[in-house]
Amino acid sequence: MPHTLLAHILLQAIPPTAQAARAAEQMDPIALVLHASTVVQAVLIILTLMGLFCIFIMGAKALRVFAATQASRRFLDLFWGSEQGPDWTNARLEGVYAEIKSYSASPVAAVFRAGYVELARIGSAQTAGQNWAGAADIENVSRALERTANNELTALETMLPFLATTASTAPFIGLFGTVIGIMNSFIAISGNRNASLDVVAPGIAEALIATAIGLMAAIPAVMAYNFFTRRIRVLESEMESFSNDYLNIVRRHFLKG
Numbered sequence: 518m519p520h521t522l523l524a525h526i527l528l529q530a531i532p533p534t535a536q537a538a539r540a541a542e543q544m545d546p547i548a549l550v551l552h553a554s555t556v557v558q559a560v561l562i563i564l565t566l567m568g569l570f571c572i573f574i575m576g577a578k579a580l581r582v583f584a585a586t587q588a589s590r591r592f593l594d595l596f597w598g599s600e601q602g603p604d605w606t607n608a609r610l611e612g613v614y615a616e617i618k619s620y621s622a623s624p625v626a627a628v629f630r631a632g633y634v635e636l637a638r639i640g641s642a643q644t645a646g647q648n649w650a651g652a653a654d655i656e657n658v659s660r661a662l663e664r665t666a667n668n669e670l671t672a673l674e675t676m677l678p679f680l681a682t683t684a685s686t687a688p689f690i691g692l693f694g695t696v697i698g699i700m701n702s703f704i705a706i707s708g709n710r711n712a713s714l715d716v717v718a719p720g721i722a723e724a725l726i727a728t729a730i731g732l733m734a735a736i737p738a739v740m741a742y743n744f745f746t747r748r749i750r751v752l753e754s755e756m757e758s759f760s761n762d763y764l765n766i767v768r769r770h771f772l773k774g
Contacts, residue, residue, distance in 0.1 A: 691731020698724025
């Protein structure tokens with residue numbers, strides 16, 4: 518009790534401007550983080566690391582998806598080049614295959630490479646003058662196309678689950694920090710026998726900082742996840758359409774029963 522009375526007397530002796538400056542200093546976000554409880558600091562560190570890793574994923578994935586989109590468009594222009602006419606020959610496919618290294622970022626080009634290699638393997642296995650086996654060989658080409666498309670899709674989706682995890686869990690991690698901060702406020706009220714704003718405000722502000730950091734990590738993560746998922750679905754559709762068209766070309770011009 519004497520200590521509380523002494524603190525009250527000293528507080529009254531401080532000029533109003535000094536009191537305001539002291540209160541502002543105590544409520545500074547950096548000061549609140551530095552003086553937060555160990556649990557809240559751990560929550561803030563976890564959320565910050567999750568946010569930073571999400572930023573890294575966003576940058577890396579943006580570069581990858583942009584490069585894949587542009588390279589696929591250029592490859593499709595090459596493959597369907599109108600100046601080459603409607604006729605499909607081994608020479609034409611060989612010409613496309615010869616330039617495939619320039620489109621290494623394209624998942625569609627990777628699908629074509631797998632189909633061409635399988636078609637060349639089938640061709641080398643046939644004896645001169647023999648008819649193509651037809652259905653069995655087409656099935657082999659189809660499996661090669663599908664396998665490569667799945668591999669490319671898996672590569673494009675790498676690290677995206679972390680964005681989804683951050684989007685779904687970061688608000689709850691921040692909420693956990695909020696609960697701890699509010700608990701600290703009640704503990705401070707109980708210990709000081711005082712429910713004034715000076716006692717309650719730091720704990721509440723500490724709790725709100727945890728909530729804010731959680732939302733700052735979650736909102737960009739969910740937006741980026743939705744964006745990249747949409748772009749990858751477009752690339753998946755392009756690979757599927759190209760696979761079907763390539764199989765049609767193979768059926769009509771190369772593997773005739």
